[in-house]
Amino acid sequence: MKLNILEAKMTYTKESGYIGQVHFEVEGHPNAYEMTLHSRKATEWGYGLFFLHESGSEEQLLEVEDRLEEDDELFDQLVQAAQEKLVRN
Numbered sequence: 001m002k003l004n005i006l007e008a009k010m011t012y013t014k015e016s017g018y019i020g021q022v023h024f025e026v027e028g029h030p031n032a033y034e035m036t037l038h039s040r041k042a043t044e045w046g047y048g049l050f051f052l053h054e055s056g057s058e059e060q061l062l063e064v065e066d067r068l069e070e071d072d073e074l075f076d077q078l079v080q081a082a083q084e085k086l087v088r089n
Contacts, residue, residue, distance in 0.1 A: 001067050001074060002027040006052075008081040010037070012088045018042050020082030023052050026064055031056030033064060035078055045079055 003024050010020035020037035032052035039045045049065050068075045 001064070001071070003074070003077065005078070005081045006032065008078075008085050010082040010086045012086060018086075020079070020085075022078045022082050024078065026060075029056070029060050029064075031060070033061070035068075037079060037082055042083070045075075 003026055006023040006025060008020070008022045010018060012018050017038065017040040022035045022037070023032060024035070025032045031054065034050045034052045036048045036050070037045050038047070047068075049061065049068065051061065068078075
């Protein structure tokens, strides 16, 4: 699965921990995605996957989600993109 990262950001506060967002496209998918990330200590990440602008195929969304669950390198690529934009408050 080939990704094109459009935008990434992450913030850190003592109260909330790490909160990030990554906007990306997947080759062959007509709709872009947004992944939100959260971690208290930047070790284990919780995430949500959504369509970025408008709803699209639920099958494609589930395909991306399944791939993120199975492919640690792909998931880490998105986390690292957000971490590179880290702003501490």
